[in-house]
Amino acid sequence: MTAYSELQRTDARTALRDRVFVAVSADDAIGTAASIAATPNSGLVIVDKVASRLIRPLKTIYPSSLTIATDPATYMHYRATIDRPMDLPRILDSPEMSLNEYMDAQLASGQDIAFMPAGRVRDHDVLKAIVGSANDVAAPNVVLPVALPGRLLKARYVAETVATLAESRHQVALVVTGQFDPFKDPDVSEGLRGVAEAREIFLHRTDFAAFEAIAHGGLGGSIGWCTRLRHAVPGFKPAETRKDPPDRSPVVLVPEIDSLRHTAVIEPWFRNTAPPLCVTPGCCGRNLAWLRDKPADHADACTHNVRNWMPVAETLLAQPPSYRAHWLHNYRIDVDLNYAALRRRTGVMTIEMDDSQATWLSLGR
Ligand SMILES: [Zn+2]
Secondary structure: OHHHHHHHHHHHHHHHOOOEEEEEOOOOOHHHHHHHHOOOOOOEEEEOOOOHHHHHHHHHHOOOOOOEEEEOOHHHOOEOOOOOOEOOOOOOOOOOOOHHHHHHHHHOOOOOEEEOOEOEOOOHHHHHHHHHHHOOOOOOOEEEEEEEEHHHHOHHHHHHHHHHHOOOOOEEEEEEEOOOOHHHOHHHHHHHHHHHHHHOOEEEEEOOHHHHHHHOOOOEEEEEOOHHHOOOOOOOOOOOOOOOOOOOOOEEEEHHHOEEEEHHHHHHHHOOOOOOEOOOOOOOOOEHHHOOOOHHHHHHHHHHHHHHHHHHHHHHHHOOHHHHHHHHHHHHHHHHHHHHHHHHHHOOOOOOOOHHHHHHHHHOO
16 A cells, blocks of 8 residues: 555656746746746646646647646635635535545646645644645645645744645645745745755745755745746735835846846846846847836746746756755855846946845855
8 A cells, every 4th residue: 555655646746856847827828838848847837727728739739748737726715724625616506526526627637737726724733634635635646735824834833844744645835825025034944945855845836946945855846937926925915015006017037146026126227337138048138127017028028037047947957966955055156246246237236135045045055
């Protein structure tokens, strides 16, 4: 029985291992995302209730080179309880579908991996209930998404979080929820490293934190195509913004500082110096400070962003696992030096490293 369980667990793990997926929704440019993600080091996680109808067309274009996972993102609207950890559909007044039936129906669409409809977690008792419920699923290629607040990764709670996740026979995709950047807090960042080292988690719906998870023993991760999928702010309240009115300019990856910034923020940096032209081979060639709040520029920004983090992911994954933390730390030292060079070049002394990047750097390797 043990061998059978291990074998079952291997399938999703094999499909996710050593990959940084692009998380997309049905509203995004999925065709473009697929064309970039159809590589041995990437794939798509389609985060959407209506993901199933998108799978067959993608599998027709990319029969084997594109790994596709689907995530109904139930945790965004449903808070798990001990009695009802998963949000399973019920048709009219018939009994609720079983989790096995639900997963079989999901997987009938032809994706490689399907995430379960787990609600979000507030405490360890609910986490135990979710893991227990998921363990009843027989399908080999399923993933348990565990959406929890950063608090449960803090030193006080992380040992119990790890112990509970160890009970899962299925691969866990961790989604760290909360406003703004949860990894700004060194206690949360340390906790993430600890969980990645102990449980080989997949870090889902994030930004460069995916690299951090992989460098510290995690299986893989996903980075959002758009801002909405790089953070998980559950519930019905919209994500807060620091600005009022909110900054609607495109969010663009500035490659030299490995940072995702609103173009309205970076535009003033380059008023007295050469414009930041994209020089990445095969990318947009655009002046990154001049993307505006219009659909074509938002689309260009999303494509540019993935094209520019993908080579970093590939280089990280090309390192032997035991060297990845060292490699990533050295990479961040270079990024820090690039910030200093950018301040000198622009004369803008207030340009600072992203909060979470600074936290990871300060923690060392
Ligand atoms: Zn570009």
